[in-house]
Amino acid sequence: MVRIRPAAILLLVILASACVSVSRQYEGARLPVDDISQVEVGVTTRQDVLDRFGPPLIIQKRDFEGLVSSIGSNFQGEELTIRLDPKLMNEVFIYEYRRVNRWSLILIVFNYFSSVDKSDRLMFFFDSENALAGVGVSEGIKEL
Amino acid sequence: MRRRTDTAILLSGLLCFCLFASGCVSLARSEIGSAPEAASVAQLRKGASFQEVVEICGVPMETIEQREGRLLIYRERHYRFRRFGFDPGLVAGFVDITGLLRAAVANLKLVLEWGRVEERRLVVLFDRDDRVAAVAYRDVEDEG
Numbered sequence: 001m002v003r004i005r006p007a008a009i010l011l012l013v014i015l016a017s018a019c020v021s022v023s024r025q026y027e028g029a030r031l032p033v034d035d036i037s038q039v040e041v042g043v044t045t046r047q048d049v050l051d052r053f054g055p056p057l058i059i060q061k062r063d064f065e066g067l068v069s070s071i072g073s074n075f076q077g078e079e080l081t082i083r084l085d086p087k088l089m090n091e092v093f094i095y096e097y098r099r100v101n102r103w104s105l106i107l108i109v110f111n112y113f114s115s116v117d118k119s120d121r122l123m124f125f126f127d128s129e130n131a132l133a134g135v136g137v138s139e140g141i142k143e144l
Numbered sequence: 145m146r147r148r149t150d151t152a153i154l155l156s157g158l159l160c161f162c163l164f165a166s167g168c169v170s171l172a173r174s175e176i177g178s179a180p181e182a183a184s185v186a187q188l189r190k191g192a193s194f195q196e197v198v199e200i201c202g203v204p205m206e207t208i209e210q211r212e213g214r215l216l217i218y219r220e221r222h223y224r225f226r227r228f229g230f231d232p233g234l235v236a237g238f239v240d241i242t243g244l245l246r247a248a249v250a251n252l253k254l255v256l257e258w259g260r261v262e263e264r265r266l267v268v269l270f271d272r273d274d275r276v277a278a279v280a281y282r283d284v285e286d287e288g
Protein backbone atom coordinates (compact mmCIF):
# COMPACT_ATOMS: atom_id res chain seq x y z
CA MET A 1 0.00 0.00 0.00
CA VAL A 2 1.33 3.33 -0.98
CA ARG A 3 1.41 5.86 1.83
CA ILE A 4 1.26 9.48 0.88
CA ARG A 5 3.39 11.51 3.17
CA PRO A 6 2.16 14.87 4.49
CA ALA A 7 5.22 16.62 3.02
CA ALA A 8 4.33 15.29 -0.43
CA ILE A 9 0.73 16.48 -0.01
CA LEU A 10 1.94 19.90 1.07
CA LEU A 11 4.27 20.11 -1.92
CA LEU A 12 1.49 19.04 -4.28
CA VAL A 13 -0.92 21.60 -2.80
CA ILE A 14 1.67 24.35 -3.16
CA LEU A 15 2.48 23.49 -6.76
CA ALA A 16 -1.04 22.76 -7.91
CA SER A 17 -2.87 25.63 -6.27
CA ALA A 18 -3.97 27.98 -8.99
CA CYS A 19 -6.05 30.96 -9.78
CA VAL A 20 -7.61 31.08 -13.22
CA SER A 21 -9.15 34.26 -14.46
CA VAL A 22 -11.18 34.61 -17.64
CA SER A 23 -12.54 37.96 -18.74
CA ARG A 24 -14.40 39.29 -21.74
CA GLN A 25 -14.66 42.96 -22.53
CA TYR A 26 -17.26 44.23 -25.00
CA GLU A 27 -17.35 47.77 -26.34
CA GLY A 28 -20.08 49.19 -28.51
CA ALA A 29 -23.08 47.53 -30.10
CA ARG A 30 -22.98 44.56 -32.45
CA LEU A 31 -22.79 45.76 -36.04
CA PRO A 32 -25.60 44.86 -38.46
CA VAL A 33 -23.10 43.59 -41.03
CA ASP A 34 -25.83 41.83 -43.02
CA ASP A 35 -27.49 45.19 -43.72
CA ILE A 36 -24.50 46.18 -45.84
CA SER A 37 -26.11 44.41 -48.80
CA GLN A 38 -28.96 46.94 -48.62
CA VAL A 39 -26.79 50.01 -49.13
CA GLU A 40 -25.88 51.05 -52.64
CA VAL A 41 -22.99 53.20 -53.72
CA GLY A 42 -24.17 56.42 -55.39
CA VAL A 43 -27.76 55.91 -54.20
CA THR A 44 -27.74 55.59 -50.41
CA THR A 45 -27.42 58.93 -48.66
CA ARG A 46 -25.73 59.90 -45.44
CA GLN A 47 -29.14 60.16 -43.77
CA ASP A 48 -30.04 56.62 -44.92
CA VAL A 49 -26.88 55.30 -43.28
CA LEU A 50 -27.65 57.15 -40.04
CA ASP A 51 -31.21 55.82 -40.05
CA ARG A 52 -30.12 52.24 -40.66
CA PHE A 53 -26.94 52.00 -38.59
CA GLY A 54 -27.44 54.70 -35.96
CA PRO A 55 -24.84 57.20 -34.79
CA PRO A 56 -21.28 56.28 -35.80
CA LEU A 57 -18.46 55.98 -33.33
CA ILE A 58 -16.29 58.36 -35.35
CA ILE A 59 -17.10 60.93 -38.02
CA GLN A 60 -13.94 61.88 -39.85
CA LYS A 61 -13.72 65.08 -41.78
CA ARG A 62 -10.95 67.40 -42.72
CA ASP A 63 -9.76 69.85 -40.13
CA PHE A 64 -10.81 73.13 -41.81
CA GLU A 65 -9.90 75.39 -38.95
CA GLY A 66 -6.36 74.04 -38.90
CA LEU A 67 -6.14 74.24 -42.69
CA VAL A 68 -7.33 77.85 -42.86
CA SER A 69 -5.22 78.99 -39.92
CA SER A 70 -2.09 77.38 -41.43
CA ILE A 71 -2.73 79.18 -44.72
CA GLY A 72 -3.53 82.44 -42.90
CA SER A 73 -0.40 82.30 -40.78
CA ASN A 74 1.78 82.10 -43.90
CA PHE A 75 -0.10 84.86 -45.79
CA GLN A 76 1.20 88.39 -45.95
CA GLY A 77 -1.22 90.83 -47.61
CA GLU A 78 -4.52 92.57 -47.18
CA GLU A 79 -7.00 90.25 -48.79
CA LEU A 80 -7.08 86.48 -48.89
CA THR A 81 -9.53 84.39 -50.90
CA ILE A 82 -9.62 80.64 -50.30
CA ARG A 83 -11.34 78.26 -52.72
CA LEU A 84 -12.14 74.93 -51.21
CA ASP A 85 -12.28 71.80 -53.29
CA PRO A 86 -15.68 70.13 -52.65
CA LYS A 87 -13.80 66.85 -52.13
CA LEU A 88 -12.45 68.32 -48.92
CA MET A 89 -16.00 68.18 -47.54
CA ASN A 90 -16.16 64.38 -47.84
CA GLU A 91 -16.96 62.60 -44.61
CA VAL A 92 -16.19 59.12 -43.34
CA PHE A 93 -18.39 57.31 -40.83
CA ILE A 94 -16.80 54.56 -38.74
CA TYR A 95 -18.71 52.04 -36.63
CA GLU A 96 -16.92 49.67 -34.31
CA TYR A 97 -17.75 46.73 -32.08
CA ARG A 98 -14.74 45.77 -30.04
CA ARG A 99 -14.05 42.68 -27.98
CA VAL A 100 -11.11 41.80 -25.75
CA ASN A 101 -10.60 38.22 -24.58
CA ARG A 102 -8.30 37.85 -21.60
CA TRP A 103 -7.37 34.89 -19.51
CA SER A 104 -4.71 34.19 -16.96
CA LEU A 105 -3.41 31.27 -14.97
CA ILE A 106 -1.60 32.06 -11.75
CA LEU A 107 0.29 29.26 -10.03
CA ILE A 108 2.95 29.50 -7.36
CA VAL A 109 5.82 29.11 -9.80
CA PHE A 110 4.20 29.62 -13.18
CA ASN A 111 1.97 32.38 -14.51
CA TYR A 112 0.43 32.83 -17.93
CA PHE A 113 -1.45 35.84 -19.27
CA SER A 114 -3.13 36.23 -22.63
CA SER A 115 -5.01 39.15 -24.13
CA VAL A 116 -6.44 39.40 -27.65
CA ASP A 117 -8.13 42.60 -28.76
CA LYS A 118 -10.17 42.47 -31.99
CA SER A 119 -12.98 44.50 -33.49
CA ASP A 120 -15.61 44.47 -36.20
CA ARG A 121 -15.52 47.72 -38.14
CA LEU A 122 -17.80 49.31 -40.69
CA MET A 123 -16.72 52.29 -42.76
CA PHE A 124 -18.86 54.46 -45.01
CA PHE A 125 -17.40 57.25 -47.05
CA PHE A 126 -19.47 59.91 -48.75
CA ASP A 127 -18.93 62.26 -51.64
CA SER A 128 -19.43 66.01 -51.49
CA GLU A 129 -23.14 65.58 -52.31
CA ASN A 130 -23.69 63.31 -49.30
CA ALA A 131 -24.16 60.21 -51.40
CA LEU A 132 -22.41 56.99 -50.45
CA ALA A 133 -19.09 56.76 -52.30
CA GLY A 134 -17.90 53.49 -50.80
CA VAL A 135 -18.27 51.05 -47.95
CA GLY A 136 -15.90 48.69 -46.13
CA VAL A 137 -16.34 45.88 -43.62
CA SER A 138 -13.81 44.16 -41.36
CA GLU A 139 -14.87 41.27 -39.18
CA GLY A 140 -11.95 40.97 -36.80
CA ILE A 141 -13.93 39.25 -34.03
CA LYS A 142 -14.03 36.09 -36.15
CA GLU A 143 -10.28 35.79 -35.45
CA LEU A 144 -10.89 35.39 -31.71
CA MET B 145 16.55 3.54 11.99
CA ARG B 146 18.27 3.56 8.60
CA ARG B 147 14.91 4.05 6.87
CA ARG B 148 14.21 7.12 9.01
CA THR B 149 17.59 8.53 8.12
CA ASP B 150 16.94 7.96 4.41
CA THR B 151 13.60 9.72 4.67
CA ALA B 152 15.17 12.65 6.49
CA ILE B 153 17.87 12.92 3.81
CA LEU B 154 15.24 12.73 1.09
CA LEU B 155 13.11 15.45 2.67
CA SER B 156 16.16 17.63 3.30
CA GLY B 157 17.22 17.22 -0.32
CA LEU B 158 13.72 18.11 -1.49
CA LEU B 159 13.70 21.16 0.74
CA CYS B 160 17.11 22.28 -0.56
CA PHE B 161 15.96 21.81 -4.13
CA CYS B 162 12.80 23.86 -3.46
CA LEU B 163 14.79 26.59 -1.80
CA PHE B 164 17.45 26.99 -4.42
CA ALA B 165 15.65 26.03 -7.60
CA SER B 166 12.45 27.85 -6.85
CA GLY B 167 11.58 30.43 -9.42
CA CYS B 168 8.62 32.17 -10.83
CA VAL B 169 8.04 31.80 -14.55
CA SER B 170 5.64 34.17 -16.26
CA LEU B 171 4.56 34.11 -19.89
CA ALA B 172 2.34 36.73 -21.46
CA ARG B 173 1.05 37.41 -24.91
CA SER B 174 -1.09 40.19 -26.26
CA GLU B 175 -2.52 40.91 -29.69
CA ILE B 176 -4.17 44.15 -30.76
CA GLY B 177 -5.64 45.29 -34.05
CA SER B 178 -5.89 43.79 -37.51
CA ALA B 179 -3.79 44.22 -40.61
CA PRO B 180 -3.96 42.37 -43.93
CA GLU B 181 -1.47 39.62 -44.74
CA ALA B 182 1.15 39.88 -47.46
CA ALA B 183 -0.97 37.94 -49.98
CA SER B 184 -3.75 40.55 -49.75
CA VAL B 185 -1.34 43.46 -49.92
CA ALA B 186 0.17 41.99 -53.12
CA GLN B 187 -3.19 42.57 -54.82
CA LEU B 188 -2.96 46.33 -54.32
CA ARG B 189 -2.02 48.22 -57.46
CA LYS B 190 -1.13 51.83 -58.01
CA GLY B 191 -4.21 53.66 -59.22
CA ALA B 192 -6.66 51.35 -57.37
CA SER B 193 -9.72 53.11 -55.97
CA PHE B 194 -10.48 53.67 -52.32
CA GLN B 195 -13.33 51.16 -52.55
CA GLU B 196 -11.05 48.48 -54.01
CA VAL B 197 -8.52 48.96 -51.23
CA VAL B 198 -11.16 48.67 -48.53
CA GLU B 199 -12.57 45.55 -50.17
CA ILE B 200 -9.13 43.89 -50.26
CA CYS B 201 -7.73 45.04 -46.94
CA GLY B 202 -10.79 45.81 -44.84
CA VAL B 203 -11.39 48.84 -42.69
CA PRO B 204 -8.23 50.62 -41.52
CA MET B 205 -7.43 51.29 -37.89
CA GLU B 206 -6.77 54.92 -38.66
CA THR B 207 -7.56 57.35 -41.48
CA ILE B 208 -5.71 60.62 -41.88
CA GLU B 209 -6.99 63.33 -44.18
CA GLN B 210 -4.08 65.20 -45.71
CA ARG B 211 -3.93 68.01 -48.23
CA GLU B 212 -2.20 65.65 -50.68
CA GLY B 213 -4.78 62.91 -50.21
CA ARG B 214 -6.06 60.37 -47.75
CA LEU B 215 -3.82 58.04 -45.76
CA LEU B 216 -5.05 54.65 -44.52
CA ILE B 217 -3.18 52.93 -41.71
CA TYR B 218 -3.60 49.26 -40.76
CA ARG B 219 -1.86 47.98 -37.64
CA GLU B 220 -1.66 44.64 -35.87
CA ARG B 221 0.60 44.38 -32.85
CA HIS B 222 1.87 41.21 -31.19
CA TYR B 223 3.49 41.42 -27.80
CA ARG B 224 5.40 38.53 -26.21
CA PHE B 225 6.81 38.60 -22.73
CA ARG B 226 8.74 36.03 -20.67
CA ARG B 227 9.96 36.40 -17.14
CA PHE B 228 11.96 34.10 -14.96
CA GLY B 229 12.41 35.04 -11.33
CA PHE B 230 14.79 33.07 -9.13
CA ASP B 231 13.60 33.66 -5.58
CA PRO B 232 14.38 31.06 -2.88
CA GLY B 233 12.69 33.24 -0.25
CA LEU B 234 9.35 32.51 -1.86
CA VAL B 235 9.43 28.82 -0.97
CA ALA B 236 11.21 29.46 2.32
CA GLY B 237 8.12 31.35 3.44
CA PHE B 238 6.03 28.21 3.06
CA VAL B 239 8.32 25.78 4.83
CA ASP B 240 9.87 27.90 7.55
CA ILE B 241 7.36 29.24 10.05
CA THR B 242 10.00 31.11 12.02
CA GLY B 243 10.80 33.38 9.07
CA LEU B 244 14.53 33.13 9.78
CA LEU B 245 15.33 31.17 6.64
CA ARG B 246 13.29 33.51 4.52
CA ALA B 247 15.12 36.50 5.99
CA ALA B 248 18.47 34.82 5.37
CA VAL B 249 17.85 34.30 1.67
CA ALA B 250 15.77 37.43 1.15
CA ASN B 251 18.50 39.19 -0.81
CA LEU B 252 19.16 36.28 -3.09
CA LYS B 253 17.10 37.07 -6.19
CA LEU B 254 17.62 36.98 -9.90
CA VAL B 255 15.06 38.15 -12.44
CA LEU B 256 15.42 37.63 -16.17
CA GLU B 257 12.91 39.25 -18.54
CA TRP B 258 12.45 39.16 -22.30
CA GLY B 259 9.92 41.28 -24.17
CA ARG B 260 9.28 41.47 -27.88
CA VAL B 261 6.84 43.60 -29.84
CA GLU B 262 6.14 42.69 -33.45
CA GLU B 263 3.93 44.70 -35.71
CA ARG B 264 2.30 44.09 -39.05
CA ARG B 265 1.69 47.47 -40.60
CA LEU B 266 0.26 48.72 -43.87
CA VAL B 267 0.07 52.33 -44.99
CA VAL B 268 -1.78 53.28 -48.18
CA LEU B 269 -1.48 56.80 -49.54
CA PHE B 270 -4.08 58.12 -51.97
CA ASP B 271 -3.87 61.05 -54.32
CA ARG B 272 -6.47 63.82 -54.46
CA ASP B 273 -8.61 61.72 -56.81
CA ASP B 274 -8.75 58.90 -54.24
CA ARG B 275 -6.47 56.62 -56.24
CA VAL B 276 -3.61 54.68 -54.67
CA ALA B 277 -0.39 56.67 -54.97
CA ALA B 278 1.89 54.58 -52.74
CA VAL B 279 1.85 51.49 -50.52
CA ALA B 280 4.20 50.64 -47.64
CA TYR B 281 4.03 47.29 -45.85
CA ARG B 282 5.95 45.54 -43.11
CA ASP B 283 5.16 42.03 -41.93
CA VAL B 284 5.82 40.66 -38.44
CA GLU B 285 8.82 38.61 -39.60
CA ASP B 286 10.47 41.51 -41.42
CA GLU B 287 13.66 42.78 -39.85
CA GLY B 288 14.70 46.38 -39.51
